[in-house]
Amino acid sequence: MIGSARTEATTQPPPGSLQPLDDPIKRAQLKTMQRRASGLLVLATIVFVIARLLEEAYPWLGYVRATAEASMVGGLADWFAVTALFRHPLGIPIPHTAIVAARKEQVGRALGRFVQQHFLSPAVLSQRLASLRITEQLARWLVNPENSRTVAQHAAKGLASAARVLRDEDVQELIDGVLVRRVRETHVAPLLGRVLSVMTAGDRHQELLNEAIKLLARAVDENQELIRERIERETPWWVPDMVDAKIHQKIVTALDRTLREIRDDPRHELRARFDAALHAFIEKLHTSSEVQERAEQIKEELLDAQSVRRFSSGMWEEAKSAIIRRAESVEAHPPGAIESGIESLGHTLLNDPALMAKVDGWIASIALALVERYHGEVSALISQTVDSWDPQVTSQRIELAVGKDLQYIRINGTLVGGLAGLLIYVVSKFM
Numbered sequence: 001m002i003g004s005a006r007t008e009a010t011t012q013p014p015p016g017s018l019q020p021l022d023d024p025i026k027r028a029q030l031k032t033m034q035r036r037a038s039g040l041l042v043l044a045t046i047v048f049v050i051a052r053l054l055e056e057a058y059p060w061l062g063y064v065r066a067t068a069e070a071s072m073v074g075g076l077a078d079w080f081a082v083t084a085l086f087r088h089p090l091g092i093p094i095p096h097t098a099i100v101a102a103r104k105e106q107v108g109r110a111l112g113r114f115v116q117q118h119f120l121s122p123a124v125l126s127q128r129l130a131s132l133r134i135t136e137q138l139a140r141w142l143v144n145p146e147n148s149r150t151v152a153q154h155a156a157k158g159l160a161s162a163a164r165v166l167r168d169e170d171v172q173e174l175i176d177g178v179l180v181r182r183v184r185e186t187h188v189a190p191l192l193g194r195v196l197s198v199m200t201a202g203d204r205h206q207e208l209l210n211e212a213i214k215l216l217a218r219a220v221d222e223n224q225e226l227i228r229e230r231i232e233r234e235t236p237w238w239v240p241d242m243v244d245a246k247i248h249q250k251i252v253t254a255l256d257r258t259l260r261e262i263r264d265d266p267r268h269e270l271r272a273r274f275d276a277a278l279h280a281f282i283e284k285l286h287t288s289s290e291v292q293e294r295a296e297q298i299k300e301e302l303l304d305a306q307s308v309r310r311f312s313s314g315m316w317e318e319a320k321s322a323i324i325r326r327a328e329s330v331e332a333h334p335p336g337a338i339e340s341g342i343e344s345l346g347h348t349l350l351n352d353p354a355l356m357a358k359v360d361g362w363i364a365s366i367a368l369a370l371v372e373r374y375h376g377e378v379s380a381l382i383s384q385t386v387d388s389w390d391p392q393v394t395s396q397r398i399e400l401a402v403g404k405d406l407q408y409i410r411i412n413g414t415l416v417g418g419l420a421g422l423l424i425y426v427v428s429k430f431m
Contacts (some may be wrong), residue, residue, distance in 0.1 A: 044068045
């Protein structure tokens, strides 16, 4: 078993090697055209022999003999030329024959240079990429809901495959090692101070205060019974219920009136105190080393808390589960945000010719940069690949590919040679 496996491995062709082409149809077509060309040459030979034998009795056969003679010369010359491309004629190693096999390396280098100069030149590629209008074609393809859904499905399945491959421990280490480290390196107090400064710009913090007042007013209104019960527990037992009710009414009314006054009066004293306290806190966040140190302590306590570690671990587990669930039931899901986003991207590109031109420019720039960097490697790859091909196999495959058409050269050579011989013979008769 091992021996057979080794034998099979040793018989495997090396990568890039050229294998003999077994194409019965092409081979039959080539043989047919070879027989026709050779048959025409044989016919010219027979006609020449007959005309030469009978020419003394029938002088007009001189025209036929001259035509057949020239046809033989033309046919033989073209047979030699066509055959010399692929092999030695009649097996005789005549110099400058079997050209494909003998010059294979030079052909590979010439082909590599030709591709490099005429196919991978910046001018040719720029013109071709511009004519393709790649961005427009891509955009028209993306606006089709089926295509955008296909892209989203493949993206979801790709992400799911990647999520299955990734080890949970590695991802957890990445989260803890990168995100947590980044948080540790960031000073919290100045950052919080900048956030609060942005919030207070344009009195936006007063809007937050208004929302807080509304929430507080609603809480008071919805928890009046709880307030009443608390008052009853806190007052002495001998205080009448009527007095408890009066106290409850006074407290609720005072809270409600105070909250309404703060809400309706932009210049209320409590608003001013809130402003002053907030700005003082922001100033301390930027300048007070004591406040900054305390903020760092709180940050470290939070990062070291087990709940934070469980949160970072659970975050990846939830994300991984969601990705896998999405990929497993992607066909059953209605179009979601990813599909809509892809389709919207297509519409955006189609409706913005300037953006399409810019994207086409990016694509062309990337393609030209890659070609400029690797066009030499492409030429070398072509040259090395052709150089590694077996000479006989190369000749055989090229002959099967173009040999049928080359036989027309033999046929045309026979016919044209005959006409030329006839013309020369006629001219010689009148000289």
